[in-house]
Amino acid sequence: MSLTSLLLLFAGGVLAGCINVMAGGAGFMTFPLLIAAGLSEMEANAANFVALLPANVMGTLVYAKELKEVRQNLVLRLVIAVVGGVAGSLLFLHLGEANFHRAIPWLLVFATLSFALGPTIKTWLESHGDFDASRWLWLSFVLEFLVYLYGGYFGLGMGIMLLAIHSIFSHMSVHHANALRNITIGLMTFFSIFIFAQxxxxxxxxxxxxxxxxxxxxxxxxxxxxxxPAGKVRIGILCWSIALTAFSFWRYS
Structure with a gap:
């Protein structure tokens, strides 16, 4: 790999780190950058897991206090994250590159919609505080498992999906939800990286x-x-993700 490509990846990583702190969604930029640097689509997907892992590790450290306050069901959620993520990563290896190419456009549609609708979903949910989440906790765990299954396969957009689920099925603050999101995605990512490396x-x-x-x-x-202004950053990421999704339909369909 040329020095120019490595410098491009480093610069892209710097920008991705900034974006993740401000608004999230950096994977929409790093994925095509890795492909442009010469990696295959499957290699770029696997490299994304490695490149963005620090964001979850640092997030876990930042939200250490909040994490202590949401210890109930934490072990179960960690198990769900590992099992779902491992299953998704094994599925990724088993289905191979041809199936992944066909799936990319639809995966990007799903991730883009999740990213676009996240704030709207959160606002709507906050206006319905009378919802009895305790009666539907089992459904929350099922949906979380499906998100980690998706995340182990592709990963883009899974963070906002988890925030939406935690908003629906609990009354925890966004900081507590972020604490759960960071530690579970971080743990899942470690296992996915191991599987991809093998x-x-x-x-x-x-x-x-x-x-x-x-x-x-x-x-x-x-x-x-x-x-x-994180809102403007989100708009920029959303526009880029829409363009990337449209391009992926042209390239892979």
């Missing part, structure tokens, strides 16, 4: 270069994130 899918040099950039970007942006 399958020979991870190209470590570009993955680690982009990961380094994401750490630098996330650390630097953490200090100035409150001064940046």
């Amino acid at each position: 399958g020979g899918l991870i190209r470590w040099l570009p993955s680690l270069v982009m990961m380094t950039g994401a750490v630098v970007g996330g650390y630097g942006m953490a200090k100035i994130a409150r001064r940046v």
Whole structure:
């Protein structure tokens, strides 16, 4: 891989780290960048898991206090995350590249809609605080499992899906939901990376270069994130994700 490609991946990682701190959705940018650097679609998907892992690790540390306050059912949620993520990653390896190519456009549609509708869903749910979530907790666990299954296969957009589920089936704050999201996705990602590495899918040099950039970007942006209008960043990511989805239909359909 050329020095130019590595510098592009590092710069993309820096921007991805900034985006994740401000609004989330960095995977929409890193995925095509990895493909542009010469990775196959399956290698780019696997590399994305490595590159964006620090965001969840740092998020878990930041929300350590909130995590202690949502310990009820935490072990069960961690088990669900591991089982669902492992199943999704094994499915990813088993189905192979041809099936993944056919799935990419629809996976991007699903991820884009989740990202676009996330704030609207959250606002609507906050206006219906009389919902008795305790009666439907089992459904929450089922939906969480399906999200981790999807996440182990592709991953884009799963964070906002989990936030929506936690908003529906609990009265926890967004900070508590973020604490759960970060630790469960982080744990799932560790297992998925192990599975992809065993399958020979991870190209470590570009993955680690982009990961380094994401750490630098996330650390630097953490200090100035409150001064940046996250709403405008979200709009930019959404426009990019729509364009990427349209392109994927043209390329893979």
